Amino acid sequence: MTPTAGSGPDRVVLSVDAMGGDKGAAAVVAGMAKAADKNRGVAFILHGPASELRPLIDRAGLSDRTEIRDAPGIVAMTDKPSQVLRKGKDTSMWSCVEAVRAGEASVAVSCGNTGALMAISTIRLRRIEGVNRPAIACLWPSRNAGGFNVMLDVGADIRADQDDLLQYALMGASYAKAGLGLDRPRVGLLNVGTEEHKGRAELKVAHDLIARIAPRANFDFVGFVEGGDIPSDRVDVIVTDGFTGNVALKTGEGTATLIRDLLGQAFRYSSLSRLAAVLALTSLRRLQKRIDPRQVNGGVFLGLSGTVVKSHGSADATGISAAIKLAFRLAESGFNDRVAARVAAANAMRAEDGSDNRIGGAA
């Protein structure tokens, strides 16, 4: 059978790394099947050991829309990014990113080692001109009508200066437009208090830079927000450095998981509460779906000349399916070209500002 991945004007081609996740290639293929079931226009290039992948793809009924690309090496969760850059050219992860670089696929999806994926992506896809640090954006369950907020950076880098935070604001606003379909996203800068005199010096400078560019970049800047605002409807995009964002993301997930487990215990407590659980099953499933981290699985690398979706390492078929659906939506919307255009326009504006903008930079 002829692989159809690279061809066809009405098909979106996604490049998928079969290896490196905790649950192995079988979970990845099951996630692909789940996502493909509802998106007839998607095709795949799947990277990994061909002899292992072929039977999985055949059994899943995906052989008419999947090209398997043999890559024997696997990036382990414990591999250091620097090692992978030196010796990882035969890995499924490298091959997966390479297909996007070569223009064969629109978006890459991997559930492997985040540091290694970021390193390979940065080296092979390069940064968008004008972006110093790429960022990882995640979706966060919220009180907003769409059900989600965007937060970045959640772990691409462990630091960010004022210019990086400005770029995160621009990239996050673009992502909210493409990923959440918002016309005019509200962007907030994460701090320890909403008063303007609080927080680190670089946050105050970033506050002024973002406030100045917001009207011309078609988003609203709501100023400083706090941790409690991350799931709120005060804001659509939360901007922060990758250390703080990563801690917040994992804290939120840990809290949600704890409450879900305690809720389960509460319902098993007595025969009356077990009966209640049966009666409330539909409502509880709806809640579960709303706060299940698997449903919002997929961090997106922003700031590179090519889109990469990082799925959770422990993702199962449901989680991988969510990541693939997100990749499909971003590919369809021509998201990455929009980000590049927005960053270029903002940099042009800042250059026009001239010395005015340097006041902020020097503070």
Added chain:
Amino acid sequence: MTPTAGSGPDRVVLSVDAMGGDKGAAAVVAGMAKAADKNRGVAFILHGPASELRPLIDRAGLSDRTEIRDAPGIVAMTDKPSQVLRKGKDTSMWSCVEAVRAGEASVAVSCGNTGALMAISTIRLRRIEGVNRPAIACLWPSRNAGGFNVMLDVGADIRADQDDLLQYALMGASYAKAGLGLDRPRVGLLNVGTEEHKGRAELKVAHDLIARIAPRANFDFVGFVEGGDIPSDRVDVIVTDGFTGNVALKTGEGTATLIRDLLGQAFRYSSLSRLAAVLALTSLRRLQKRIDPRQVNGGVFLGLSGTVVKSHGSADATGISAAIKLAFRLAESGFNDRVAARVAAANAMRAEDGSDNRIGGAA
């Protein structure tokens, strides 16, 4: 009636700021009454406008164990700490801290402006010798048998270097012993990954410093932990800088509140789910109590020559009662003397280490 606050060998005297909380003096007095109901050995010095407080105390039946100290000024939530230090000597907050400094009360409790309370406490109570930055420790609902973990710093300062983090580990371990009754607490250092090569430089140095002192300070060091571990049973004490800790704390609270609200919606969804809610009422109340931020209300300032409990600004009677009970427990255990002794011992150990320990400091 003669005030009994300052006297009696079997009474613990707490100094309580009646003003500055969002719900006013009435909520504070109601919280005192709630806490006193279960702790016959507690007495109060209450600070605020005497004419407003007298009728509240009489109505609450607390006049036999409360001395009212007239202080007309109120610190507002919007006041800058520097303003309060210059012009706040007539405020209830100042008077509240002053009673601890003078040795009239063991522990101060306030639900006012955190920055101002920290500033007054630092100036009037001074730092324990050997402590550079005081910290705020909070209790966090967790999977541990006791139901809670300790995290610090959650907002006393916005930065912390390796030596500060080491002191937080020592102070947090002491707090877990006194506040949670643990013999040998497990301490973890918050980072973006548990691998040793990840994270900021000062965290790697702090990791080595804490690892070296743990065996001699009678706690176990579990190394780096992530945001998801904060509510886990892997660890009892989570050490981090005040910026990250504050964001994590508020993120956790925001997530818990969102889920609670969504759960409420789920149960109102249909007549079947409304019936289920009635049947599960007891179990749900138990869950509610477990994850209710009001039940763990009370951040403790550590590192000062005197203990200060900061209640949430929006605390109601339940929240204030929780803060007062915590203050009582700490006062009873002679907590602050233990912290001072531990820090002094650790500093002596580090001095003995000599140049060996400086290797860490220079990295």
